[in-house]
Amino acid sequence: MSRPASRFQTQKPWTPLPYSPLHETIWQFLCTASLVFGMWYLGWRWLKSxxxxxxxFSIPLLIAETGSFVGLVFFTVNLWSAKSPVRGALPVTARDCSDDPDMPDRPVSVDVFVATYSEDPELVRVGLQQSKKLTYPYPIDLRIHVLDDGKRPAMEAVAREEGVNYITRSDNVGFKAGNLRNAMSATSGDFILICDADMHPFPTFLEETLGYFRDPKVAWVQTPHWFYDIPPGVPLPAVLERRLGAFGRGIGRGIERIFGAVQVGEDPFANDPQLFFDVIQRRRNWANASFCCGAGSIHRREAVMEAALRQWSDHVAAAAGRNEKAARELTGEAAIMDSISDAMRWQSALDEEFQPYKFHVSEDIYTSIVLHSDRERGWRSVLHPVVQSKMLSPNDLLSWTIQRFKYAGGTLDILAHDNPLVRRGLTLPQKLMYGSTFYSYLSPIWNVIFLVSPIVFLFSGIAPVSGYSLDFFLHIAPFLLLNELSQLVAMWGNSNAKGRAWYLAMFPLNLQALWAVMRGQKISFPVTPKDRQVGTYGRLVRWQIGLVIVTMAGLIWGWFSYGTGRDGYTLGAMIANTLWGLSNALSMLPVIRAAYWQPDPEYEAAITEGSLPTGV
Structure with a gap:
């Protein structure tokens, strides 16, 4: 089911949160206090509860709490500072972006790569047309290339009609990474702008990003993803005003001042990426650890090629060393002749694949790790906070699941086979930032324990702690309160409630990805569907539905047991586990709703007719 093209004009991207030293100081104080009280609580839990x-029952929950707290430490380090590199003046010539004195004084050259495989050629056409509108105040050599791994005559015809270059290849080795590598061998621009088939760059893209490359150490600049096709919802003040008049609008504005913008009827899939890009990724700039997210990024060709060449050389040397060792063991010789050694190195060079973009389902973050670990060159990355493109979001739960499984599986595969935490070249702050990303995908291990624990108590009366006494509440309450306050301040203007609910509710998918990697299963390269898939997907949320049903049954049984005086069902235990169980059940509801969500016919009709006001 295709989505109406008129949605292209109905929404506007967010404005980046302004940097405030005072705001940052308050956040750092609150998060430090939260961690101190968290350690105090965990110490008490291990020693006395x-x-x-x-x-x-008690030990698994305690281990889960400890594991979750380690994740909070990682998250705090990630958000510690919002300081970012200062963008330089726009380069007039290529020499302004290089420290090479022999660089010719010529216009900057940029290759725009539009990678496609099975997407509708007419969808790609719109992106090509937008790419041709890129502006720059100085002479620039701009070349647009369609990278078609589908080898489709219709796509080639669109490229020819739009006057852009068409590149394809005889095979699909390496999937998207291989597609990019093939295009690099056929082009020569100083910089490469990566676009997905559905991405439409804004005219100002180059004007907003090329200034960073005046620093010859900047290897790439990532801009935020922004989805223009998701239901925007209606602001809470407007909804309350319809029901309560001016008084309701005042209440709505007061709520938004505390919790940030609240939209009623908004995107059911939590696709809004502002929290990720404007908070999480942006706050990695201080550690030079913001990673590439594929589309919407612009790369220095020299950095990508040089890092790939260095990694290729290291792999060749390692392979040759292994071959020489095997030859010495076979012949019993202490050393082998130089000519034989040279032949082995040459054969290793022929066998080793040269990969400017790592052949991996998560080639974007993998390439980031390779570049960041090149300590000799000291390559830098930048997350530019201003949205400079728009693209399509997964608009049904099946498409969303395909995309997120690829993210989770690809990231865990890197952790299992090329762990950046033990990789030479990365700085300690960079390792902590990457560690935060990889550690977050281990969360289903302890999330399952958090989801099951209140159910176990409600049906059995067996508590995971020595007692739900006043001492318990005095230890846990300050930690929870300070943690919530620190999160509100850290994400001021962004609501994290839906993100946290999905983080907890997607435990089946994340467990499946973790299990696939542990079994050595290869994570595939599925293309996320660009059109809405018709139907509902109750089978994808059967575990979440089951958890809600069992939790509610447990609450009924638990309060019945408390009312009849059964052992173990104290008032403190019932209050704690009721709040816990209800919180878990409520966290399942967004993903369950998303499985059965259908677009609002009135909203679809409004946007098709162009009657929906811009920005609503």
Whole structure:
């Protein structure tokens, strides 16, 4: 089911959060206090609250709490500072972007790569037309290339009609990464702008990003993803005003001042990426650890090629060393002749694939790790916070699941086979930032324990702690309160409630990705569908539905048991586990709703007719 083209004009991207030293100081104070009280709580839990009569229950929960707290430490380090590199003046010539004194004084050259495989050629056409509108105040050599791994005559015809270059290849080795590598061998621009088939760059893209490359150490600049096709919803003040008049609007504005913008009827899939780009990625700039997210990024060709060449050379040397060792063991010789050694190195060079973009389902973050670990060159990355393109979002739960499984599986595969935490070249702050990303995908291990624990208590009366006493609440309450306050300040203007709910609710998908990597299963390269898939997807949320049903049944049984005076069902235990269980159940509801969500016919009709006001 295609989505109306008129949506292209109905929404506007967010404005980046302004940097405030005072705001940052308040956040740093609150998050430090939160961690201090968190350690105090965990220390008490380990030393004084274990239920020795139910170690099978108490210890797993305690380990889960500790694992979650380590994740909070990683997250705090990630958000520590919002300081970012200062963008330089726009380069007039290529020499302004290089420290090579022999660089010719010529216009900057940029190759725009539009990677496609099976997407509708007419969808790609719109992106090509937008790419041709890129502006720059100085002479520039701009070349647009369609990278068609589908080898389609219709796509070639669109490229020819739009007057852009068409590049294809005889095979699809390496999928998107291989497609980019093939295009690099056929082009020569100083910079490469990466576009997906559905991405439409804004005319100002180059004007907003090329200034960073005056620093010859900047290898790439990533801009935020922004989806223009998601239901924007209606602001909470407007909804309350319809029902309560001016009083309702005032209440709505007061709520938004505390919790940030609240939209009623907005995107059910939590696709809005502002929190990720404007908070999480942006705050990695201080550590030079913002990573590439594929589309919407612009790369210095020299950096990509040089890092790939260095990695290729290292792999060749390592392979030759292994071959020489095997030859010495076979012949019993202490050393082998130089001619034989040279022949082995030459054969290793022929066998080793040269990969400017790593052949991997997560080639973007993999390439980022390779570049960041090149300590000799000291390549830098930048997350530019201003949106400079728009693209399509997964608009049904099946498409969303395909995309997120690829993200989770690809990231965990890197952790399992090329762990950046032990990689030479990365700085400690960079390792902590990458560690935060990889560690977050291990969360289903302890999230499952958090989801099951209140159910176990409600049906059995067995507590995972020695007692839900006043001492318990005095230890946990300050930590929870300070953690919530620090998160509100850190993400001021962004609501994290839906993100946290999905983070908890997607435990089946993340467990599946983790299990696939542990079994050595290859993570595939599926193309995320660009059209809405017709139907509902209850089968994708059967675990979440089951959890809600069992939790609610547990609450009924637990309060019945409390009312009849059964052992173990104290008032403190019931209050704690009721709040816990309800929170878990509520966190499942957004993904369940998304499985059965259908577009609002009135909204579809309004945008098709062009009657929906811009920005609503």
């Amino acid at each position: 274990i239920n020795y009569d139910a170690l099978w």
